[in-house]
Amino acid sequence: MTKTNGKTALVVGAKGGVGGAVAARLLADGWTVKALARGRGTRPDLATAQWMQGDAMNADDVARAAAGVDVIVHAVNPPGYKDWDKLVLPMMDNTIAAAKAVGARIVLPGTVYNYGPDALPDLTEESPQNPVTVKGSIRVALERRLRLAAQEGARVLILRCGDFYGPHAGGSWFTQGLVKPGKTVTSIPYPGPHAVGHAWAYLPDVAETVARLLARESELAAFETFHFGGHWLEPGVDMARAIQRVVVARGGRQPTITTFPWWLVTLASPFVTMFRELREMRYLWQRPVRLENAKLKAFLGSEPHTPLDQAVATTLTDAGCLPA
Secondary structure, three states: OOOOOOOEEEEEOOOOHHHHHHHHHHHHOOOEEEEEEOOOOOOHHHOOOEEEEOOOOOHHHHHHHOOOOOEEEEOOOOHHHOOHHHHHHHHHHHHHHHHHHHOOEEEEEEOOOOOOHHHOOEEOOOOOOOOOOHHHHHHHHHHHHHHHHHHOOOEEEEEEOOEEEOOOOOOOHHHHHHOOOOOOOOEEEEOOOOOOOEEEEEHHHHHHHHHHHHOOHHHOOOEEEEEOOOEEEOOOOHHHHHHHHHHHHOOOOOOEEEEOOHHHHHHHOOOOHHHHHHHHOOHHHHOOOEEOOHHHHHHHOOOOOOOHHHHHHHHHHHOOOOOO
């Protein structure tokens, strides 16, 4: 039985990939974890969390769940990118209000959506945020509210990452673009030019990084940002090649690497929200996007890093994509 460390975290979005990974890591470190989720049902790997029914859009639900916590991990996003403009900022406002009330630090898993082409290819914590997409503008507004909250007495930690992948990462490019969950991989439609570099963030490594940062919470600034380097692959197609290697190592036939059907995404964009949002973010595949993690490594000494093929194998196994 894990010994408790006396600290409590509320994870908003614990059923998702990022939130679930952070919750699992904090539980392993002896945190008491409250998990706020809509509807009934939990995750088997988070059985020891205190599951609480509630909606991130309901301020009272969030405030009730946040009673007595030291940290609020805000890892909730509308599924399928639907209604971002109506939901994302109100959900954050509720988290900010709850954090202020109890004196908790807010942890936000950040993305590269904030950045426009002018900031690429190498992104530091101080790179200009001039987004060219709707989602990017919302992420900038999100961080602006957090910075203001930090000036008003709250504490904030943002860990910006590349494309998430790993166990339970159902809404990721990996499981919605490169492979099909529940089906053995026979082809890998790669979304970008093969030679262009791309950054990936393996969820257990992200969660380990968050846990290590929170272990030194007293040393963090009121508004703290770090960039997570993750698996920087140059050429970017090395992710598809890693999938090939893992499938062959598990006794399968080597999948072919094909071209992602952007034409189909464009055609369906007026009718399918997910496709419209994917098309908007295409520029992040057409140019290299690298997160410089010098600040993180200087603070922690090193960045948690699972070998690529091991991370890919775990992700494919969880998604049911490897031969029996």
